[in-house]
Amino acid sequence: MPRALHGLAALRSLLAPRSVAVIGASPTPASMGARTLANLQGFPGRVFPVNGRYTEIGGRRCFATLADLPGTPDVAIIALAKDRVEQAVADCAARGVGAVVIYAAGYAETQEVEGAAAQARLAAIGREAGMRVVGPNCAGLADLRRGMVLGFPEFPASVANGRAIGLVSQSGALGLALAQAAQRGVALSHVLTSGNSCDVDVADWVAALAESGDCAAIALCWEGGAPRDRLVEAGRIAAARGVRIAACRLGLSVLGAEQALFHTGSVVAPAEDFTGLCAEAGFVPVQRIEALIETAGFLAKAPARPLARGVGIASGSGGTAILAVDAASRHGVAVPAPAAETVAKLRAALPAFAAPRNPCDATAQVTANPQVLRGVVDALLGDPAIGALVCPWGKAYRSDNIAFLGEAARRNGKPVCLVWMSQWLEGPGVIEAEAEPDVAVFRSLDSCLAAVAAWMAQAR
């Protein structure tokens, strides 16, 4: 029988350690040991470099062995070459360390018997000692808001805007690529990776994040290193706490699944299982990785339930209005004709030559006169058949209307999706939009309507 989820309590030594040992600490700049120590610069607890070759590294006392430490660390990061990892993990278990993080590769992902056996031994050591193991072949983890990094890559700084996303990625490199969304203003609480997942897996991370209350939604990507039962259970824990999950599974193709064996040694279920899992676990499935963060951002910002099943479309460009309708059709989202009262409000807001319809093309007037867009947004969000507003945003420019969209979303209890149509992908205005706690930013109408459709369907 597979084990139950490691809950937040069991993972606290990893998520909120008071002391960290770095076994294999090093002053050599590019080494994993040095990069890990650099990442611990702002760590609020105690840091113990361990390496018999040094007595001091970067101003910190360096200990020859784990046994020399003045206390037992909550977590030990094993920044050693593979041939020295097992002994270090055994030493940690003997010392009573709460958890270890293992970077080294060369285990199950080699697809060779020895690698798989070595990985199983690491898992067994941890299991017998009640010590959590993250990895091997992993990049570590970070709590970005508390500046706590247990890992060697460069993690982004936190952005404290609106409702945060917790990011869980089996793959370290992919997780870090996604986490760079923080550089364009996306609020992330954590980046948690699991690599070969010999003990702690993505399901454990999801459940613990949901329990932590630190994030409003979770972005999850993984290939197969977690059993279905645990993923479903993690989904239920998250749902009970109102934390929504956007999920993207790697290896949906047969060849991709084969490749996953060589990455983290994961055995990947067929694509159909992904769809079924999402339905059962309450995950919002994301087909393309580039939509994962924006979908999670929407789920973090949208209210719990839609007040109606249709979308309003408010655009300053007729072309983007057509594209928005096309995307809504593709995802089965209704674009209801406005009620009589809404038509009257639209007429009052619009220039004479614009049609009081849904979608509403407010024409180029939206840049000349900001009030036009405001009137259209108020009219559509007030319509009883409309549960969310899609606002394709044509040109990169700063505008008070961005804050207005946030205010209107809050006032109506309906989410506003600002779809950035400009190919100046990080042009002026978009960081401001991302910072609005009630405005979801997409760079694809298709991803937007897919997310809205899933949100509306989940509430059924």
Next chain:
Amino acid sequence: MPRALHGLAALRSLLAPRSVAVIGASPTPASMGARTLANLQGFPGRVFPVNGRYTEIGGRRCFATLADLPGTPDVAIIALAKDRVEQAVADCAARGVGAVVIYAAGYAETQEVEGAAAQARLAAIGREAGMRVVGPNCAGLADLRRGMVLGFPEFPASVANGRAIGLVSQSGALGLALAQAAQRGVALSHVLTSGNSCDVDVADWVAALAESGDCAAIALCWEGGAPRDRLVEAGRIAAARGVRIAACRLGLSVLGAEQALFHTGSVVAPAEDFTGLCAEAGFVPVQRIEALIETAGFLAKAPARPLARGVGIASGSGGTAILAVDAASRHGVAVPAPAAETVAKLRAALPAFAAPRNPCDATAQVTANPQVLRGVVDALLGDPAIGALVCPWGKAYRSDNIAFLGEAARRNGKPVCLVWMSQWLEGPGVIEAEAEPDVAVFRSLDSCLAAVAAWMAQAR
């Protein structure tokens, strides 16, 4: 019988005017007349403001009427309210002006008889005088490299890197949104819009651009304002000149097509017609507007013909390698096993724990040691079964390897696609990649493999 295409010669007064009249010129900052004049600041020919209320605007002599001009302008921009447009167009025809550009809205897109009739009268005046008409309800056009703007919106400055894309958009606002790609380093030659397309339509623009030799590929988006025969003919003209076309049609859904009526008065054919048209005209169909510019960029940079039907995948992250294989599977692109000689080269390049496969996960070593990626790229591009290289790029950072990818692409006569996996969408390194004339930049593996598949299929 529908008219033949306006060729480059017939559109030269628009694309290479020596003199421009602005009818409705104005000093009022936000007015279309003022914005048009501002856009003509760097225009190398003569500019004639026309407005009976002023004798001078911004240091230029202003003429009371068209009859007062010292010469006949090649083109007149009609920046007037709708009720004064028809007389102005008639005046231009009488004076022998080569072409007019009409901004005013309120014509066929109103879906009212009067609007359609007024538009038909404009077309008739132009047709009888042999005077080209752009619009009405259009944003104008620009030759970005020559700094020639006949329009009121803010057009981007040109980026002279690599092989340029000509952008043709029926919708002005959408065209400008896409044109902001220049801000992230995409080389654009022109932005040409047609609005309601009562005379000059997107097919004319495509054919003229192809004839001009100014661009290596064309990005086309439109809703229906051009007959199929002319689009096919334009596609053939482009194909004969080696200019490839990425095409995205708006209004693929029934509701979207209905919306197009209210935008530019266009009657849009069903979605099936788009697929058939692309096959016949040799357009590469693009399903999602956000992929249009990157697909056109790939077509501008890729060699004429693939040397083989498979792709190589060189990644620094196992996760992105899996996703790349998934995308290749989705689009039916082969990821061939490497030849024996390639395996040997991969082994020599890779660290011991990495597998000499295709896809090749070169592991995090690619950032620590740039030579690893170079060896992998050379090995895969040298494989006789591989016609293009897909390189998922995990982290935003500047690297000499970007220039290496360009050099390797040229040396092998095979395109390299750098797929920017970082969610720091305009982070360090990506402008440098875009500037490489032989490296196509995508931000979506799916868009990348769709483009590669279409390129390989077209060459059959």
